[in-house]
Amino acid sequence: MWFASWILKGMPPFEREFDRKDPLIDHKHRPNQISGNLTWILAFAIPITATVTLGLFRRSVHEIHHSLLALYSGRGLSQLITEFLKNRVGRLRPDFLHRCKWDKELKACTGELEKVLDGRRSFPSGHSSTAFSGMMFLSLWIASITGAWCFSRSSAGGALLKSKLARLVASLLPLVFATWVAISRVEDYRHHKEDVIVGSLIGIASATICYLIYWPNPFSKEPHLAKMVYGAREDTPTRYPARYGYEMAGMGNEEGDGRV
Structure with a gap:
């Protein structure tokens, strides 16, 4: 988004026609x-x-x-x-x-x-x-x-x-x-x-x-x-509630002895 906005900022704007007697655009530059x-x-x-x-x-x-x-x-x-x-x-x-x-x-x-x-x-x-x-x-x-x-x-x-x-x-x-x-x-x-x-x-x-x-x-x-990452299992103990929980993948066997 930042890169795209930088590109847009460098592009010339649309040149709208104007009236030289328009009071809305006739203020002093300050x-x-x-x-x-x-x-x-x-x-x-x-x-x-x-x-x-x-x-x-x-x-x-x-x-x-x-x-x-x-x-x-x-x-x-x-x-x-x-x-x-x-x-x-x-x-x-x-x-x-x-x-x-x-x-x-x-x-x-x-x-x-x-x-x-x-x-x-x-x-x-x-x-x-x-x-x-x-x-x-x-x-x-x-x-x-x-x-x-x-x-x-x-x-x-x-x-x-x-x-x-x-x-x-x-x-x-x-x-x-x-x-x-x-x-x-x-x-x-x-x-x-x-x-x-x-x-x-x-x-x-x-x-x-x-x-x-x-x-x-x-x-x-x-x-x-x-x-945190969504989708933490409800049976997985986490530091935060399930909505904000995260799960670290276990390094142990399928019984989960290496899972946190």
Whole structure:
């Protein structure tokens, strides 16, 4: 998915016709409040730091492995969908005319080619999908380990973690950052509101789908354990419940004296 999105990003976008008097694309080109690279780094580094730290504390290679897979695959799926739509839709950014620098005699844009092409890739917002794909994963992960979204599940820990409100707030904090990133894109006149909304939904959906592949539903009472290979036999003793269990093939005879 990452490789495919990289290919799509390098392809020229659809060149949509425009009206030079359209007020929706006649805003001044402004600097970003938060750059794309910084958004990418924060949306990856913060969730990884949190999940890997807890995985090391629990001495669980499976948790670290599944956290990396869930986050990276979610980010990849979000990136693929975003780049595909950007190129196929070719919607003009709110500051497109400023980037274009239209020449009446040439009847063409004379602005910097890279900026002009990027000005044709407004829908959906890449910043929003990136921020929400990373922060939604972290929000789901926090909700699962604290039971924030399953109020009937008790939570171990001190007085603060036993507070339902504190757990709920902690699980929603990552989404505050993602929301700020999305809003900043409209304030900077880099995206229309529809671009930001759809980009955010793409990030949320991608993160949720890939999270549930590797981790249990945060609304359930099931323990927060990384999912193992499915199909463990019910008569096979495992460390985890059958749904999340795994089985190591025996090296002994058919009676199973070498089976764990």
